[in-house]
Amino acid sequence: FVEENAQISFNMVHDYNTEYMIYPRSASKVDKNGIFISSYICLNEVKSVQMAPTAYLVGENAIARFSSVLLSSNPNTILDIGSTAIIEAKNCRTEMLARALTKNGIIINRGKIVSHVPNTFGHIECQGLVLGGNGYIRSIPEIEAGPDAELSHEASVGKIDQEKIDYLMCRGINKDNAVSTIVRGFLDISIKGIPQSLQDEISDIMEQASHGL
Template sequence: MSYSEEFRLLVDAYKKTDRDGKVLLNNKFGNLVISKDKVVGKNEIKGFHIKHKSIKDGVRVGIFIDEDARIEFPIHLCFGMLPKEGRQVIKSEFFIGKGAKVKFLAHCLFPNAVHIEHIMDAKVYIGENAEMSYLEEHYHGDTGGAWVYPRLKGKIDKDGKLCEEFKITNGRVGVLNIDYEIEQEERSSCELLTRVYGKGDDKIEVRESLQLNGVYAAGIAKSKIMLIDNASGTVLGEIAGNAAYTRGHIDCQEIVHGEGAKASSMPKISVNNSLAKVTHEASIGRIDKKKLETLMARGLTEEESVSFIVNGLLK
């Protein structure tokens, strides 16, 4: 298959995330498209630069945002595999220059997955007074044949900001194991958001850790996990207030539907300075029976009613 054909098929799969694939064809948007171990498309724009090289089963990528750069439109990143089986390794480093502001829309696409393994090993460095937003949407097909391991280690410098959101709500999840760890300096802020809809026998594990090391650093780790059928989910949220006037909060919400669905939540908070404050809240519940019955009385099937409620909660 040619690079152009792989690119076209990934653009088609991109639409499964409810996004417009045309953005990958428009040269005013910065983008990077990787199919298994090949870069099949990229577009560098002012203030945004890419370095890459092939490695075993994947690609090593360096993404650079210049100091004081203001990237007007979101940069689109697309990582995927079209075959039913295979392994993809992405080792990425993001360098966000001092005073820069940038948004990324990243998509991981495995539309035909029967036995796909995807490893994302990312490192993020956010410079002083820089801001980065990163929305990562996944689509793994409908068979549950994906094993996905997102790993992130981040460092946010003084007055820097990071908003990291992971989302998979369409299709099956398969096996998902998220592991994020962020270190924050003075007056930095971080928001980690996770939204996952597990079905069938999907297995979901989420670990999010924030280390508030500088004075006035603030962070929140927020997860919404919806589980039906025989899906299972475990969330470990960890925040440590290590400096004066730091503020942290963990918010975990899991909802189960069906006799086989299982959920657990383990918040871990610590304060290592008497002027720090860290809080948490966690809940595990079921879909409201009255809402379900109301929708079914209006003509929806139980499956359609559950999806309607869950998608509303995830939004």
């Protein structure tokens, strides 16, 4: 429970082995002027993860932000990751941002926002890269908006643009390093509201993970 004028950041970084099946469950209630920030990073190898944290924005001016970075190069991996925001008060905002990258595994990204309250705002964004193999990415955004609620979503899934690879190779970078550079840039998202020291640590983890794809 995020009380009036309070802020909570909930961050998970997971790196399991291929035998683990993970089912985290969480929900939050955010009161007036409260801020709830949830970030999740999954780095390969896990057998399956299924999670969809929910935030209830019950006080005016409440904010909920969800960020996820999902990597999979194991053909036996299934990541089913989502988030839900239920807006119940005026002037509330929510944002859901996901980056998904697969080489062999299956990634399903879900986002849901519900608001029937005036002057409320929400946005869902999912971007995915498929680096060959037999993996795929499925994006499932869902918005339910009443009068005067402004909700939106966008999603893009595809492969790395060959022109970007060619551009870097023309500058003396070999193909493997060019792909790695593009992947690092794709995964380099700034998570709002967390300390810079944690952001730096997350960036280091993503740097190491990008070399394994």
